[in-house]
Every structure is written in structure tokens, then in C-alpha cells.
Amino acid sequence: MSNTNEKQSFATRAVHAGNGIDTNTGAIKHAITMANSYVLPYDATTLNWSDADVNIYTRNGGANQGYLQEKLASLEGGEDCVVLASGVAALSGLFFALLKSGDHVIFSSVTYIAVYRLLNELFNNKFNIETTIVDTTDIDAVKAAIRPNTKLIHIETPGNPTLNVTDIKAIADLAHEHNILLSCDNTFASPYNQRPCELGADFTVESLTKYINGHGDAMGGAIIGKKEYLDIIRAQSQVNLGATISPMNAWLIMRGSVTLPLRMKKHNENAQAVAEYLESLPCTSFVAYPGLKSSKYYELAKEQMPNGCGGVFSFGLKADHDTINKFISELKMIVSAVSLGHEGSLIVFLGEDDERQYLYPEEFHNGFMRFSVGLEDAEDIIADLDQALRKSGILK
Numbered sequence: 001m002s003n004t005n006e007k008q009s010f011a012t013r014a015v016h017a018g019n020g021i022d023t024n025t026g027a028i029k030h031a032i033t034m035a036n037s038y039v040l041p042y043d044a045t046t047l048n049w050s051d052a053d054v055n056i057y058t059r060n061g062g063a064n065q066g067y068l069q070e071k072l073a074s075l076e077g078g079e080d081c082v083v084l085a086s087g088v089a090a091l092s093g094l095f096f097a098l099l100k101s102g103d104h105v106i107f108s109s110v111t112y113i114a115v116y117r118l119l120n121e122l123f124n125n126k127f128n129i130e131t132t133i134v135d136t137t138d139i140d141a142v143k144a145a146i147r148p149n150t151k152l153i154h155i156e157t158p159g160n161p162t163l164n165v166t167d168i169k170a171i172a173d174l175a176h177e178h179n180i181l182l183s184c185d186n187t188f189a190s191p192y193n194q195r196p197c198e199l200g201a202d203f204t205v206e207s208l209t210k211y212i213n214g215h216g217d218a219m220g221g222a223i224i225g226k227k228e229y230l231d232i233i234r235a236q237s238q239v240n241l242g243a244t245i246s247p248m249n250a251w252l253i254m255r256g257s258v259t260l261p262l263r264m265k266k267h268n269e270n271a272q273a274v275a276e277y278l279e280s281l282p283c284t285s286f287v288a289y290p291g292l293k294s295s296k297y298y299e300l301a302k303e304q305m306p307n308g309c310g311g312v313f314s315f316g317l318k319a320d321h322d323t324i325n326k327f328i329s330e331l332k333m334i335v336s337a338v339s340l341g342h343e344g345s346l347i348v349f350l351g352e353d354d355e356r357q358y359l360y361p362e363e364f365h366n367g368f369m370r371f372s373v374g375l376e377d378a379e380d381i382i383a384d385l386d387q388a389l390r391k392s393g394i395l396k
């Protein structure tokens, strides 16, 4: 156990939670324990080989994943945490453990693609789980979608890729009035900007691949919530589905997360500056970022994410498909790649024929860019965008 307590600040806990002295060597950091198996007790026949969170076999539990779980439970303000191999492993692990045939799920119309695939296609078709896709920024629409068999509401805020903002507290109150569980994907905000469990969500789910690791070199996912549920998720989804995180990745994410508060502060400031720059240009058709005063989510975002709105936004350009490809190819520093929350700025052009386009606002229908603003200085990011917009002829 580490020497932190919940009275200490977020930044202090980001440094110390889950860390401790290595008692074998005196090293001031926990080592990477690259071992598949842990020594058995005197009478091994007393063990249940499927026990979760016991260091028997690394799929059941391991040293490095345990340290990271302790840190993330602390940072998200939850009772317990399970870390898994990826954000999608966390999402599928949560759905798999909680839902059974005949249950109904409501989920946000704007979510990470895997949520749509898992719930609306796989769970719906294979396991007879009913699904309703709702614009969860509209509380009345969520209320109207509730059925007697609704088991779970899953929201994502800010949503990928439209950056819409759902009122976590309002949905949590509504869900609990009807005995429904609420899970919230917190990947875009990170616990520095927003802590869904503290706002009433039963589960915070997130990709550690993004901001929490922050360096674009490891994948992981986490579910934070009450121990009574997380024990079920561990037993069913970790031990039996086997989406265990590797000790190496857990260690990398642990190291990356130390600087989360410093990085998020810079991501927030940079995204605000770059979004304002793009909004000021005549060649942009829209910029979707809840930190902009023009956003209809501005007031709610300020309340729900008091430190800032994160480093991702989407924008459109008044240019045709080929000209946009030319613009992307002219970028010198900003890299055309998926993922987000890395140290470097990343851009991805999402075309006109996404099958979920109909769920997005009108301005997204002609293709748009999702931009993950990195930790470079904002002036350099703006300079790169500016020269590429000019070279491609979009900005005169």
C-alpha cells in the first residue's frame, strides 16, 4: 500500500498513489514484475483457481496491475478499480458482466465505435439484449426510453467525435430513481477534468491508452466503481475472458499517469487556443469544442469540467474531399493518425460516409477532422495548421 490519503490533492495522489518502497531492494519505486505465476501457499488445494485479484497466475491478478488499480481508484474517486488490456476490453468486460439476455440498455448516440458495435450489433444479435440509442444530452429523451427491463444507461462525455456534453449528475439521478445503473466513458476528459463516480455514476470506464498513459506507447483500460460490482467484473470478464493487461503496460501507464495533472493543464490550454484560432478563420465551417463560448454545451461543461475541456475537438473545412487530403499531407509536425491524448498533435480526417453520420449534427455530415492537440506550444501548432491551410489553397 502507498502512503497517500484522500485528503491529499489530486496532483499529490497522481505522484504517490499506488507507489511504495520495494522491500526486497530498497528501491523507491515498485519494480516491473514480469512473471506469469506467483508461489502457492503450503496447502495449494485450498485455492480456487478462478479467484480474481489473487496473485496466483497473472491473468487472475498481478503486482503491477494492483498498483495501477490503487492509483486509478484514488484519482477517479471510486471505491475500487479493475484494469484490463485496453479501453475496449474495459467496455466489453463491463457489458459482459452486467448484462444478461432480456435486459435493455440505453446508450449515447455519440460513443466510441466499439460501444455501438458491441451493444447494437453483437450483444443485441447474439445475446438478445435490447438496445436504444438516445441523444443523452436530452434528459427527456432518456426518460422516455426507459423500460421496465432497463438495466444500464451508458453515456460518453464529452462524446467522441462530436464533443457533445451529457449532464452526468442529471442522468445519474434519473437512472437511480428507476433502479438503473449508469456507466460513463471518461476517456476524453480524464479524471483531472471530470470524475463521473463523484457525480453519481456507478461506473467510470476509460481508455488508459489515451490521456492517462499520455505517451502513445501502451494500451490499457479501466473500470472504476463499487467493489461489489467490480468483483463480478473481475471474476467474469478478467479471469474468464482473459483481457488481462501486461505487467509492462501497467507499469508504463503508472509512470505516465504521474504527470497527468501537468499534461492535462497544457492540453486544456492548447486546445482552447487552437480551437479559438480555427474558429476565427473564414475557411472553417464549424469547430466543436465545449470550451468555446459558441458551444451550446459551454455552461454545462464549465460546471462539469471545471479545470478545462480536454485536448480534443472536431472541425470542418469549406473545401472538397481531395483538398482536405492535400491539407493533411502538407502538415509538417502534426501527424495524421488515430488515437488521442498523446504528447504530439494528431489529426484524423473522417470522411462523408460514416454509417453513424445520421446520429451526428448536420455540420458533421460533409466530413470533418478530429484533432488531438498535443503538448507542443500552441503557437507552433497554429503555425503548422496555418501553413498547410495556405499551401492547400484553403486559406487565402
Ligand SMILES: *Cc1c(COP(=O)(O)O)cnc(C)c1O
Binding pocket: 086, 087, 088, 089, 112, 156, 160, 185, 187, 188, 206, 207, 208, 209, 210, 219, 220, 221
Ligand atoms: C479510444 C477510446 C476507447 C477505446 O480504448 P482502447 O484503449 O483503444 O481500446 C474508448 N472510449 C473512447 C472515448 C476512446 O476514445
